[in-house]
Amino acid sequence: xxxxxxxxxxxxxxxxxxxxxxEQRNFPATEVRALASPRSAGRRIPFRGxxxxxxxxxxxxxxxxRFALFSAGAAASRExxxxxxxxxxxxxDNSSAWRMDPEVPLVVPEVNMAAAxxxxxxxxxxxxxxxIQMVVALKPLHDAAKITHVVVSTYQATSGKGHAAxxxxxxxxxxxxxxxxxxxxxxxxxxxxxxxMDWKPGPDDYSEEELKMVNETRKIMGDANMxxxxxxxxxxxxxxxxxxVHVQFARPMFAEEAKRLLEHAPGVVLVSSAYAPGNHPQxxxxxxxxxxxxxxxxxxxxxxxxxxxxxxxxxxxxxAALNAVQIAEELLKTEPAA
Amino acid sequence: xxxxxxxxxxxxxxxxxxxxxxEQRNFPATEVRALASPRSAGRRIPFRGxxxxxxxxxxxxxxxxRFALFSAGAAASRExxxxxxxxxxxxxDNSSAWRMDPEVPLVVPEVNMAAAxxxxxxxxxxxxxxxIQMVVALKPLHDAAKITHVVVSTYQATSGKGHAAxxxxxxxxxxxxxxxxxxxxxxxxxxxxxxxMDWKPGPDDYSEEELKMVNETRKIMGDANMxxxxxxxxxxxxxxxxxxVHVQFARPMFAEEAKRLLEHAPGVVLVSSAYAPGNHPQxxxxxxxxxxxxxxxxxxxxxxxxxxxxxxxxxxxxxAALNAVQIAEELLKTEPAA
Numbered sequence: 204x205x206x207x208x209x210x211x212x213x214x215x216x217x218x219x220x221x222x223x224x225x226e227q228r229n230f231p232a233t234e235v236r237a238l239a240s241p242r243s244a245g246r247r248i249p250f251r252g253x254x255x256x257x258x259x260x261x262x263x264x265x266x267x268x269r270f271a272l273f274s275a276g277a278a279a280s281r282e283x284x285x286x287x288x289x290x291x292x293x294x295x296d297n298s299s300a301w302r303m304d305p306e307v308p309l310v311v312p313e314v315n316m317a318a319a320x321x322x323x324x325x326x327x328x329x330x331x332x333x334x335i336q337m338v339v340a341l342k343p344l345h346d347a348a349k350i351t352h353v354v355v356s357t358y359q360a361t362s363g364k365g366h367a368a369x370x371x372x373x374x375x376x377x378x379x380x381x382x383x384x385x386x387x388x389x390x391x392x393x394x395x396x397x398x399x400m401d402w403k404p405g406p407d408d409y410s411e412e413e414l415k416m417v418n419e420t421r422k423i424m425g426d427a428n429m430x431x432x433x434x435x436x437x438x439x440x441x442x443x444x445x446x447x448v449h450v451q452f453a454r455p456m457f458a459e460e461a462k463r464l465l466e467h468a469p470g471v472v473l474v475s476s477a478y479a480p481g482n483h484p485q486x487x488x489x490x491x492x493x494x495x496x497x498x499x500x501x502x503x504x505x506x507x508x509x510x511x512x513x514x515x516x517x518x519x520x521x522x523a524a525l526n527a528v529q530i531a532e533e534l535l536k537t538e539p540a541a
Numbered sequence: 542x543x544x545x546x547x548x549x550x551x552x553x554x555x556x557x558x559x560x561x562x563x564e565q566r567n568f569p570a571t572e573v574r575a576l577a578s579p580r581s582a583g584r585r586i587p588f589r590g591x592x593x594x595x596x597x598x599x600x601x602x603x604x605x606x607r608f609a610l611f612s613a614g615a616a617a618s619r620e621x622x623x624x625x626x627x628x629x630x631x632x633x634d635n636s637s638a639w640r641m642d643p644e645v646p647l648v649v650p651e652v653n654m655a656a657a658x659x660x661x662x663x664x665x666x667x668x669x670x671x672x673i674q675m676v677v678a679l680k681p682l683h684d685a686a687k688i689t690h691v692v693v694s695t696y697q698a699t700s701g702k703g704h705a706a707x708x709x710x711x712x713x714x715x716x717x718x719x720x721x722x723x724x725x726x727x728x729x730x731x732x733x734x735x736x737x738m739d740w741k742p743g744p745d746d747y748s749e750e751e752l753k754m755v756n757e758t759r760k761i762m763g764d765a766n767m768x769x770x771x772x773x774x775x776x777x778x779x780x781x782x783x784x785x786v787h788v789q790f791a792r793p794m795f796a797e798e799a800k801r802l803l804e805h806a807p808g809v810v811l812v813s814s815a816y817a818p819g820n821h822p823q824x825x826x827x828x829x830x831x832x833x834x835x836x837x838x839x840x841x842x843x844x845x846x847x848x849x850x851x852x853x854x855x856x857x858x859x860x861a862a863l864n865a866v867q868i869a870e871e872l873l874k875t876e877p878a879a
Contacts, residue, residue, distance in 0.1 A: 478747070
């Protein structure tokens with residue numbers, strides 16, 4: 204049976220990760236099309252031992268496509284997503300364009316795969332990277348004790364801002380490491396040896412990234428009343444977002460129970476041993492892996508029955524490409540007919 | 542009138558900053574003695590246009606000393622602090638040795654200078670760096686609306702772990718910037734491009750650093766019931782600690798009032814303009830300055846009448862050396878006779 208997959212934005216940092224993920228997981232695609240803007244067309248990308256040539260995006264490029272994985276920015280998704288859907292493709296969109304549309308399910312397979320069934324626009328949205336890893340860790344706790352309030356501070360990697368941002372950290376590391384000044388192009392200031400909040404402003408003096416963590420978390424968890432207090436921060440790390448999370452519940456939840464739940468939670472790897480220096484999920488160890496790593500699960504010292512934890516995941520994989528591919532994999536199980 | 546100052550641990554990263562701070566603030570010392578372990582004795586340190594020679598620590602070295610500023614580690618403070626005090630010096634100790642001793646005041650001049658008057662051991666403790674900057678920002682809010690709960694996640698610089706740790710980040714930046722592997726000696730893993738929790742373990746699966754933030758904050762603020770939920774994290778930054786802080790109060794406190802209070806708070810520089818990319822206190826801008834910078838003061842989205850803010854300060858200056866020198870300056874005003 205034919206299963207054609209198109210990756211839109213195939214030359215971007217997430218698009219490339221989507222192709223790698225399809226390959227590494229032996230996704231049963233009979234054909235993979237790498238699509239991008241005309242500017243990138245003709246480039247060749249290694250895939251399954253050979254190469255695929257990047258094609259320009261066009262309505263015709265979606266003929267016969269079963270899954271169209273989009274990671275080409277919100278403007279492209281708004282314009283071309285519906286075109287791909289009209290050709291019969293299931294659009295799985297990594298941009299922010301459709302996430303809060305009530306007719307578009309926002310899906311993390313470990314949390315709310317059932318929501319993907321109802322997709323009147325033919326589009327499924329992939330959540331924001333910082334949200335995905337948090338909800339994977341929160342879900343088993345919410346099911347057990349109903350989360351009322353989450354305070355989250357993030358430590359987000361440069362690759363979450365795209366290829367040029369990641370390259371800027373690498374270039375600045377070389378410059379500063381050689382005793383030179385840092386050249387700033389993509390970020391609103393030096394990122395090596397520094398911390399930045401570089402996201403666009405949103406309402407109420409929050410950044411758009413912070414508001415995504417509030418709104419997307421509520422939509423995915425299916426709980427419009429869940430309180431989320433976010434602060435998002437960029438750190439000089441190449442890949443893997445980390446999050447310091449304080450969680451309160453409708454009934455007391457202690458660390459022992461939380462660890463037991465997390466130990467068996469899908470997609471989670473728990474670091475359950477006692478704290479010791481360095482004995483916690485670290486971005487450089489997590490980069491390139493698929494799981495959401497949770498460590499430092501401990502009873503809160505101020506609120507009895509609240510917990511704190513430390514969540515790290517590869518923002519390009521579980522935070523983007525992998526989550527999109529997993530959605531397609533799950534749909535193949537439940538909707539086998541093309 | 543004579544005012545002899547001794548700096549104990551003068552060759553360490555904080556000791557050197559103490560000497561620089563005494564010089565830059567024209568502290569009215571008639572003599573400054575640089576003391577250190579015998580191993581460092583004989584080294585010469587630039588001071589006030591000349592040089593001072595490092596002397597080995599001995600009981601005699603404290604003869605005639607008015608203020609003994611200690612930053613030589615907890616063991617040295619425990620052993621030698623009382624000796625200096627017995628010679629009549631006011632010991633201002635930057636280590637953790639005496640901070641929680643009920644007979645030792647723990648002082649941040651902007652918060653609780655009055656506590657310094659009562660010092661039965663002749664010792665005043667300088668709080669932990671991450672605590673100092675937080676309490677300077679919390680104090681005006683606590684006075685106005687009584688803080689009930691603080692959730693704090695830190696982004697702490699390598700210089701907070703001492704000179705060798707700071708040098709390790711610099712060396713790793715050069716190594717990784719040149720495409721080599723990072724040499725790890727001081728930290729429990731690579732720090733460049735990574736995040737680490739490198740503090741010693743304490744009870745209840747918390748790090749000692751996290752527990753300091755709980756216990757010292759309560760002691761300085763004089764409120765044993767204040768809830769503090771800390772997560773402390775080391776980031777690849779040379780100098781300046783940053784903190785993401787969520788604060789709840791006994792009565793509603795909104796961002797507008799909090800900003801008005803912070804604008805006039807001693808030791809605070811408020812970044813009050815609306816959020817825009819990069820428009821927040823940044824470690825590289827704050828390093829080398831004296832104030833506690835507060836930005837991103839905004840209403841919480843989950844708890845009405847709670848606020849969130851972002852606090853950055855130079856951990857070597859306000860977080861250590863400057864706070865100690867300020868204590869001495871204030872004592873000179875209120876206790877002018879030697």
